[in-house]
Amino acid sequence: MMRKTVTTKLLGSMRGFPSHRMNYAVNAVARELIKSRELEKDELRPLYMDFQATTPMDPRVLDAMLPYQVNYYGNPHSRTHAYGWESESAMEKARKQVADLIAADPREIVFTSGATESNNMSIKGVARFYKSKKKHVITTQTEHKCVLDSCRVLEAEGFDITYLPVKTNGLVDLQLLEETIRQDTSLVSVMTVNNEIGVRQPVEDIGRICRSRNVFFHTDAAQAVGKIPINVSDWKVDLMSISGHKIYGPKGVGALYVRRRPRVRMEPLQNGGGQERGLRSGTVPTPLAVGLGAACDIAQQELEYDHSRVSMLANRLVRKIMSEIPDVVMNGDPEQRYPGCINLSFAYVEGESLLMALKDVALSSGSACTSASLEPSYVLRAIGTDEDLAHSSIRFGIGRFSTEAEVDYTADKCIQQVKRLREMSPLWEMVQEGIDLKSIKWTQH
Amino acid sequence: MSVASASIQFFTRLLRYRTKCAVPFHAASRILISPYLPQVFGGNKVLLGTCAQPLRQSRQQMAHRQQSWGQICRDRLAETGSLRSEEKVTVYFINRDGRKITTSSAKGDSLLDLVVEQNLDIEGFGACEGTLACSTCHVILDQKVYNQLGPITDEENDMLDLAFGLTDTSRLGCQVCLSRDLEGITVRVPDGVNDMRRSDDAGPTL
Numbered sequence: 140m141m142r143k144t145v146t147t148k149l150l151g152s153m154r155g156f157p158s159h160r161m162n163y164a165v166n167a168v169a170r171e172l173i174k175s176r177e178l179e180k181d182e183l184r185p186l187y188m189d190f191q192a193t194t195p196m197d198p199r200v201l202d203a204m205l206p207y208q209v210n211y212y213g214n215p216h217s218r219t220h221a222y223g224w225e226s227e228s229a230m231e232k233a234r235k236q237v238a239d240l241i242a243a244d245p246r247e248i249v250f251t252s253g254a255t256e257s258n259n260m261s262i263k264g265v266a267r268f269y270k271s272k273k274k275h276v277i278t279t280q281t282e283h284k285c286v287l288d289s290c291r292v293l294e295a296e297g298f299d300i301t302y303l304p305v306k307t308n309g310l311v312d313l314q315l316l317e318e319t320i321r322q323d324t325s326l327v328s329v330m331t332v333n334n335e336i337g338v339r340q341p342v343e344d345i346g347r348i349c350r351s352r353n354v355f356f357h358t359d360a361a362q363a364v365g366k367i368p369i370n371v372s373d374w375k376v377d378l379m380s381i382s383g384h385k386i387y388g389p390k391g392v393g394a395l396y397v398r399r400r401p402r403v404r405m406e407p408l409q410n411g412g413g414q415e416r417g418l419r420s421g422t423v424p425t426p427l428a429v430g431l432g433a434a435c436d437i438a439q440q441e442l443e444y445d446h447s448r449v450s451m452l453a454n455r456l457v458r459k460i461m462s463e464i465p466d467v468v469m470n471g472d473p474e475q476r477y478p479g480c481i482n483l484s485f486a487y488v489e490g491e492s493l494l495m496a497l498k499d500v501a502l503s504s505g506s507a508c509t510s511a512s513l514e515p516s517y518v519l520r521a522i523g524t525d526e527d528l529a530h531s532s533i534r535f536g537i538g539r540f541s542t543e544a545e546v547d548y549t550a551d552k553c554i555q556q557v558k559r560l561r562e563m564s565p566l567w568e569m570v571q572e573g574i575d576l577k578s579i580k581w582t583q584h
Numbered sequence: 585m586s587v588a589s590a591s592i593q594f595f596t597r598l599l600r601y602r603t604k605c606a607v608p609f610h611a612a613s614r615i616l617i618s619p620y621l622p623q624v625f626g627g628n629k630v631l632l633g634t635c636a637q638p639l640r641q642s643r644q645q646m647a648h649r650q651q652s653w654g655q656i657c658r659d660r661l662a663e664t665g666s667l668r669s670e671e672k673v674t675v676y677f678i679n680r681d682g683r684k685i686t687t688s689s690a691k692g693d694s695l696l697d698l699v700v701e702q703n704l705d706i707e708g709f710g711a712c713e714g715t716l717a718c719s720t721c722h723v724i725l726d727q728k729v730y731n732q733l734g735p736i737t738d739e740e741n742d743m744l745d746l747a748f749g750l751t752d753t754s755r756l757g758c759q760v761c762l763s764r765d766l767e768g769i770t771v772r773v774p775d776g777v778n779d780m781r782r783s784d785d786a787g788p789t790l
Contacts, residue, residue, distance in 0.1 A: 246742075269752060402741045404752060413778075416745050 185501045186545045190538030191334050191362060191480050192503060196430075197387035197539070203433035204389065207426035215425050216414055226425045233432025237394050240435040241360075241379065242370040246399060249415045250423045250431070253393035254361035255285040256408075257380035258328075260395055260419065261357045262289040264405030265326045265378070266298055273325035279303045279311055280521040282330055283359055290328075299323075307523045308472035309338035317348050326355045331363035335505050335518040335534060336471035337480025339367070346375030355403055361385050361393075365438030366446065366477055371396060377403045383427065387539060388434030392427035395419075445539050446478075452537045452546045453478040459550040464557050468528060470519060481535040482519075484528040487567040488560045493533060496556040500549050503534050527576075673762040676770045679706060691764065695757035695771060696721045708777045714758030716740060719747035720779055721757035724772040729753075733760060749774040 178184060187195070207229060215230040217223025231245065238245040251257045266276050278290055280302050290300045301319050306312055311329055320327070327349050332339050342358055349356035357378035363369065364379075365386035371379060379396040383389050397403050397418065411420030438445075461467055466486040485493060490504040505516035515529035524532070533553075537546065561567040566576060670690070675698060677685040689698035696710045699721070712718040716739050725733070730753040736744075740759050744750060757771075 268750075272752070399738060399741070402736075402738075404745075404750065413746065418745075 183499070185499045186549065187501050188535055188537070188541070188545065188549055189501050189503050190536035190541070191337075191385075191534060192536065193384045193390065194387045194538055195540060196384075196389060197434060197437055199437055200388050200430050200433045204426045204430040207429050211425070213425075215423050215428075216412065230423055230425055230428050233428045236432035236436040236439075237381065238396075240365060240369070240439045241381075241396060242372060243396050244399060246416075247371075247396055249395045249397055249418050250428050251393045251395050251419055252391055253384070254283075254359060254380040254382035255393075256419075257382075257393050257395035258283065258285045258357075258359050259289050260408050261378040261380065261397075261405065262286060262326065262328055263293060263408060264418075265355055265357070265403065266293050267296075267406040268404050269325040270298070273323045275299045275301070275321050275324040276326045276328070277301045277303060277316070277319055277324060278328045279305055279330075281305050281309060281333055281335075281518045282328065283334060283361075286328055286330070286359060305521055308475070309333060309336050309470070309518075309522045310472055310475060311340055311345065313341065313344050313348065316345065317352075320348070320352045320354055324352070324354050326357055328357040328359070330359040330361075331369075332360070332367070332477045332480070333471070333518065334362050334480070335516055336482040336522070337362075337476045337478075338471040339363070339475050339477055341475070342374050342376065349377075350375045362480065363477065365435060365442065366449075366479065368442065371398070377401075381431075383431040383434060386434045386438050389427050389430040392424065392431045394431060441539070449537050449539075449541070450478040452541055452543065453481055453535075455543070456535060456537070456546045456550050457481060457483075459547070460553055463550075463554040468524075470522065470524060470532060479537045481537070482532055483535065484519075484524065484532040485557050486528060486531060487564050487570060488531050488557055490531045490533055492560055493531070493553075493556060496560065497549075497552055500552060502549075503536075504532060505534060671764070673764065673766055674768050675762070675766075676768070677704060677706070678770065678772045679704075680773055680775055689762060691762055693762050695723060695760045695762070698762070699757065706773055708779050709773075710758065711779060716743055716756070716758070718779070719743045719756065720777045722747040722750075722774055722777065723755055723757045723760070724749075724751050724774055725753050725755055725760075726770060727753050729766065729769050730755065732765060746778055747774070748776040748778045 207226070211222070211225050211229065213220070213222025213224070213226040215223060215226035217226075230250075234248045234250070235245045237248050249260075251260065262276065262278075266273075274297070276290060276293060276298055278286055278300065287302075290298075290302070294300050303311060303316060303319060316327070327345065329340050329342070329345055331342050340358075345358075346356050355377040356375065357380075358374075358376050359380045360369065361380055361382035362385060364381045369379075376396070377398045381394040381396065383392040383394075395418075397405070405418065407418050407420065409420050412422075414420050414423060457469065460483065461469075464485070468484040468486065470482040470484060494502055494504060505518070515526060516532065519529040519532055520526075535549070569576065569579075672688040673691055673693075674686065674688045675695070677687065677699075679685060685704055687698060687702045687704065689701060693701070694714060696714050698704075699706055699709050708720050711720040714721070722744065733755065736755070736759075740756050743756060744754055747754060747756075751774075754774075760766075
């Protein structure tokens with residue numbers, strides 16, 4: 140074990156090595172080491188600092204859901220008896236709570252199984268509905284995997300997709316977007332807050348451009364809803380994806396906002412009993428919908444407080460780390476961002492090694508979906524981060540239930556471990572001696 | 585044509601006659617129609633679960649709707665100058681089987697009026713009598729005609745959402761009013777209809 144660790148540290152710190160075989164070996168060793176395992180008896184669970192992956196459910200949400208898990212079990216679409224009616228009214232109340240959070244009409248909310256389904260529905264649905272006349276869809280390179288993959292599917296069906304590059308701060312170039320819109324563009328899909336680097340796209344401007352060019356605008360707001368104030372009318376958003384488990388609600392539920400005026404038409408992915416205006420057939424899971432509604436309601440009440448608290452904690456973390464260790468880069472725009480998602484690159488340190496060293500804090504090097512692959516994040520590559528820096532990045536997620544003590548502990552531990560790993564790193568040593576790493580020609584043995 | 589749909593068409597025709605002539609609802613027809621009310625208004629959002637509602641209430645609601653519909657028709661005719669315009673507008677229907685039907689109707693009539701008056705053989709057309717409670721009079725227009733007709737109300741859009749084989753130039757026939765500009769338009773009838781009366785037969789909720 141010890142020997143293996145040392146090998147990883149050494150190999151890991153030599154990232155940028157041109158040998159693919161060597162990289163593969165590093166990956167294999169690292170994968171071996173961060174393999175999932177059960178916690179040992181009496182071992183404490185790590186601190187939770189990964190609020191972008193998911194959030195713990197707010198107890199108030201659970202309270203709202205429980206009756207519908209046990210007593211009120213009717214099918215909300217049953218119209219002939221009281222069991223159905225009580226479930227239906229609970230579902231409609233939840234729909235209104237979701238709508239209120241984003242300043243929409245309850246009739247514009249469709250319950251889904253989560254943001255992935257909402258994204259799939261809106262991208263494939265809108266593109267396919269208008270396919271006879273419009274064949275072009277625009278998205279960005281930093282979107283969530285489910286958006287990019289939906290676009291790939293459309294590409295296979297014969298659609299033309301533009302994957303817009305982003306600027307080095309992670310934001311979309313509005314002028315480029317405007318130039319990219321064509322006569323046959325049916326949809327533009329740009330996420331509100333990025334899940335890896337936390338940058339907030341200029342959604343209002345994109346909405347304005349899209350409306351003026353008569354193109355539908357979809358935004359994946361899974362990381363933004365309940366965290367920043369949202370008004371779909373001001374933003375001129377036509378479709379918006381919402382996730383339950385990112386806002387302290389239950390997992391397995393989400394919603395899609397579909398604008399009524401001007402009407403957005405889409406081909407449903409799922410056909411059947413015609414529930415949810417025929418857009419998403421299938422019985423709505425009442426307890427989950429109620430949970431999502433309650434989570435939205437709480438998020439609305441706590442939005443201001445949560446935001447200022449999260450900002451305060453995030454500042455505390457960043458300031459502490461930045462003041463103690465040099466060569467730390469914050470990925471993404473420093474201003475246009477959601478403060479609770481901090482992505483830092485620690486130069487000359489391998490991200491996976493750092494994650495292992497910080498095993499009593501639950502962190503991730505990027506999005507949970509890609510964390511198994513050990514590939515550097517495509518989001519970081521898209522914003523032009525060096526391969527080395529992309530490999531050394533860690534995402535800190537701060538949320539409603541984070542405490543000052545947790546943030547302080549994480550910061551201290553992080554500082555200590557980065558220093559330790561750098562001391563072991565030959566690259567760091569070379570940099571200290573004033574050697575420019577870029578000038579080195581690595582040879583393969 | 586099945587017996588059920590024949591009888592429904594009969595009552596729809598009866599209702600239409602009443603609307604046109606503004607004759608007070610005849611007691612006998614009321615008794616005859618009442619068992620069909622849940623069917624005729626099966627697609628109505630307001631009346632969903634009609635079976636549970638007292639009949640009197642739905643009848644009142646219907647009477648109210650029809651009154652306003654009558655008013656709309658009179659307004660339309662007033663716009664065209666005379667109470668019964670003699671001017672005819674020609675419309676070509678392409679039916680489900682692909683056959684082309686050439687027909688014409690008075691200016692101010694809706695496409696639904698035309699289908700009912702000319703007794704065109706389009707199965708299941710106009711179940712709710714133009715009360716914006718179903719999508720059975722769904723028709724597909726040419727892009728040019730569609731643009732010409734101008735904006736669509738939210739209520740019509742809501743019903744269109746439920747239509748079978750929706751396209752981006754779909755309209756409800758009951759909401760398209762014939763005018764001189766629409767002379768010679770081609771109207772395509774989609775392949776199927778989503779008719780609540782049929783899904784009622786399918787049994788209880790899933």
